[in-house]
Amino acid sequence: MSDPEITRDFEQMDLPVPLLRGIYALGLEKPSRPQQLGIVPGVKGQDLLLQSQSGTGKTVTFSTISLSRAGKYQSRVLILNPNRDLANQTYDVLKSLSKYMINSSKEPLINIHLSVGGYNDMKSDSEKLKCNPHIVIGTIGRIEHQMKNGNLDCSNIELVIIDEADEMLKSREDGKSFKDNIKFIYKNFIKESAQTILISATYNRDYI
Ligand code: ADP
Numbered sequence: 001m002s003d004p005e006i007t008r009d010f011e012q013m014d015l016p017v018p019l020l021r022g023i024y025a026l027g028l029e030k031p032s033r034p035q036q037l038g039i040v041p042g043v044k045g046q047d048l049l050l051q052s053q054s055g056t057g058k059t060v061t062f063s064t065i066s067l068s069r070a071g072k073y074q075s076r077v078l079i080l081n082p083n084r085d086l087a088n089q090t091y092d093v094l095k096s097l098s099k100y101m102i103n104s105s106k107e108p109l110i111n112i113h114l115s116v117g118g119y120n121d122m123k124s125d126s127e128k129l130k131c132n133p134h135i136v137i138g139t140i141g142r143i144e145h146q147m148k149n150g151n152l153d154c155s156n157i158e159l160v161i162i163d164e165a166d167e168m169l170k171s172r173e174d175g176k177s178f179k180d181n182i183k184f185i186y187k188n189f190i191k192e193s194a195q196t197i198l199i200s201a202t203y204n205r206d207y208i
Pocket of ligand 1: 026027028029030031032035052053054055056057058059060061
């Protein structure tokens with residue numbers, strides 16, 4: 001196996017300029033280790049397992065990959081989370097990073113939709129999903145439900161990101177694992193050519 005490519009500056013990552021502005025506006029000057037290693041291969045379409053401690057910049061890494069793919073190639077991206085809090089936090093990071101990805105009327109060029117249970121009522125969620133947002137971020141339960149109901153068309157989803165993959169893919173004795181939901185989604189809805197990026201703070205053999 002060859003050594004992974006390291007890119008030490010955000011400018012060298014061939015990111016859309018408005019996204020670069022968003023990165024700098026957040027006060028990020030130099031990419032952290034996961035960003036140096038992950039962003040370029042992720043944007044190029046490689047499957048990745050990105051594992052590093054909490055707080056090392058993984059969310060910024062996969063959010064940058066998602067926005068770059070959506071901005072440059074109009075790719076559709078699905079980001080799966082184990083819970084609402086995490087989905088909300090990542091949604092906020094995506095919105096901040098994409099702040100300058102707008103047209104001359106100041107409308108967002110990248111449509112990002114948060115699909116979670118609770119306050120986000122099913123009817124408006126379904127309507128927004130049917131508009132094919134570039135990036136759909138949500139909890140696994142709500143997303144699976146919307147796929148089964150035909151409200152989330154996955155036929156053109158090119159990148160699937162599984163955050164907290166350690167939590168999402170672990171087997172549990174009580175049987176309440178998300179692993180089966182993820183297998184079901186992949187088997188029935190995600191096209192074989194789709195790229196997958198797993199994000200985790202720990203490494204676990206259950207990923208394989
Ligand atoms: P993780 O997902 O690994 O927990 P985050 O992407 O949420 O990490 O980043 C954790 C914190 O560090 C956030 O406040 C984020 O803005 C900040 N951060 C991320 N990347 C960088 C960077 N390259 N330089 C400075 N701060 C960063």
